Amino acid sequence: MNSVRDWRAEGGIDHRGAKSRESTARLGARQSLEAVVHEPAIPALTQADPEVARLVQAEARRQFEKIRLIASENYVSRAVLEATGTVLTNKYSEGYAGRRYYEGQQVVDPVETLAVERAKAVFGVEHANVQPYSGSPANLAVYLAFMEPGDTVMGLALPSGGHLTHGWGVSATGKWFRSVQYGVRKETGRVDLDEARDLARRERPKVIFCGGTAIPRTIDFPAFAEIAREVGAVLVADIAHIAGLIAGGAHPSPVGHAQVITTTTHKTLRGPRGAMILSDAEHAKAVDKAVFPGLQGGPHNHTTAAIAVALGEAATPEFGTYAHNVVANAKALAAALLQRGFDLVSGGTDNHLILLDLTNKAIGGKPAAKALDRAGIEANYNTVPFDPRKPFDPSGVRLGTAAITTRGLGPDHMPQVAAWIEAAVQAAGDEATLDRIAAEVAELMAAHPMPGWSPAV
Structure with a gap:
């Protein structure tokens, strides 16, 4: 090698x-x-x-040779890659199937309809909009559909694992709307539902977001639904990170609890870079009007086709096995890291995501992530709850197991991955050691094929 x-x-x-x-x-x-x-x-x-x-x-080649642990990344199938690169990219299609503003939609309409019907079937929802360009525009559409500027939105605070578009101050959602934020308990690292309930009763938000970008534990959708009903809010479940786990039966679904569900189509769902908004029938019209003409012009038809392909894959028994394997790998990696003295936010994981707090390792998240990357292990630095450090130099590193599961790594590999993580963090700045680890990582990954690319034989 x-x-x-x-x-x-x-x-x-x-x-x-x-x-x-x-x-x-x-x-x-x-x-x-x-x-x-x-x-x-x-x-x-x-x-x-x-x-x-x-x-x-x-x-x-970089993707082939590295252990990719960025929680928002994955490998798509060759079929998804092919769909993304088709001549559908040539076609403009403002509007919805059967209601377009351009002619020549005889093929595009069935493509979008297929993606919609597959989304409804995979997630068991009454309505699906597959046109949002990405996760943030999907969340912006929620604001446009159900709120007016200055109205109150409630979401999980960014340092506690929430997303920028859940009302954080530097986002448009925090500037154009009145935002109130709930957090996690310091002693457990888990969402503080008592705080969320008290905050909702006091502030009466129009929209409540549950979900986020760095939550390693199961989201209690029924509890959030109860809070939202009590204050008359629309509950929005942002399942961008866990959509594939939900589709594969490895995480509880928000369907029946949240009136609106937003998600990206990559990450654990293993599709192209796009997004969807799922909803009940009552909220469907408002969602569609917000996406188009509210925020967007024509959808990206090549992406829509690739979403349809990915949803077709997500409906198979093999995908369910994959989803459960993602969680098994995350639990095994978390256990191995704990054995090596790492501090994990919430003490472990229920899904694909692990959040390391490196305070006890005397190194910041940013230099640790850079050392890991040099060692052939791709991760991202991340804030942790109650982080004493600045956001651009935080205490944490976020890990995820979706991509390595796609490559075929299993729980038996996780102790070795944890050993490399520890060695790389300890060797930050030691180029020779980091190069040695990278070579060992590349040797392991050479035995696990990657969809979309292979070295010459």
Whole structure:
């Protein structure tokens, strides 16, 4: 197996991000691409723009050789990749199926209808809108549908694991609306439902968000539904991180508790970079009007097709097995990290996500994440509840097991992954040690195929 440095050379980027001296050598770039295989193949791109093609191949090799533990990332299937790259990207389709503002929708309408029907079937909902461009626009549509500027929204505070679009101050949602934030208990790291209930009774929000971006525990949808009913609020479940686990039966569903559900279509759902809004019939019209014409023009039809493919995959028994394996891997990794003296927010995990608090390791989250990346382990630095450090230099690192589960790693691999994490954190700044770990990581990952790319044989 070549060392982890090989993809940097082929990609024209060294580990510090500097351009290779060969980055403008178009012929050399074309020749270097012959040693790797993108699936589906990219011969036209390679011929027309070998520099871009070489960067695509470099990113593919990087993904192949690393242990990817960023909780919001995954690997899509070759079928999803192919759908994303189709001629559907050429077509404009403002409006909804059967109600378009452009002609020539004879094919696009069935594509979107298929995605909608599959979303309804997979999640058991009455209505689905598959047009939002991403998770943040989907959440913005919720505000447009059910609130007026200045109205009160309640969400989980960002430092406690919430999302920017749940009313955090630096977001448009915190600037245009009156935001109140609940948190987690300091002693447990779990959502403080008593605080949330008291806050809702006092502030009477129009919309309550549950869910977030760094929550390692099961979300109590019934408890949030009870709070929302008591104060007359619309309950919105943001399941962007756990949608695939819900689809696969590895996490409880918010359906029947939340009137509106927002989600991205990547992360654990293993689809393209897009989003959906799911709802009951009562709230469907307001959702659709908010997405179009409220916020967006034409949907990205190639993405819609890829969402349909991913939802088709999510309906299979194999996907259910995958979802449960994601959770099993997260629990095994959490246990191995605890054995090595790491402090985990909430003491563990119920889903795909682990949040490390590195305060007891005498290193910040940012230098730890950078050391891990140099060691071939991809993660992101993250705030932790009651973090004494600044957001751009926080105490935590967030991990997730969706991508490595797609690659076929199992609970038996997690003790070794934990050992590499510990060694890399301890070796921050020691380039030789980090390179040695990266080579060992690359050797392990070489035995686990990656959808979309393979090294030449």
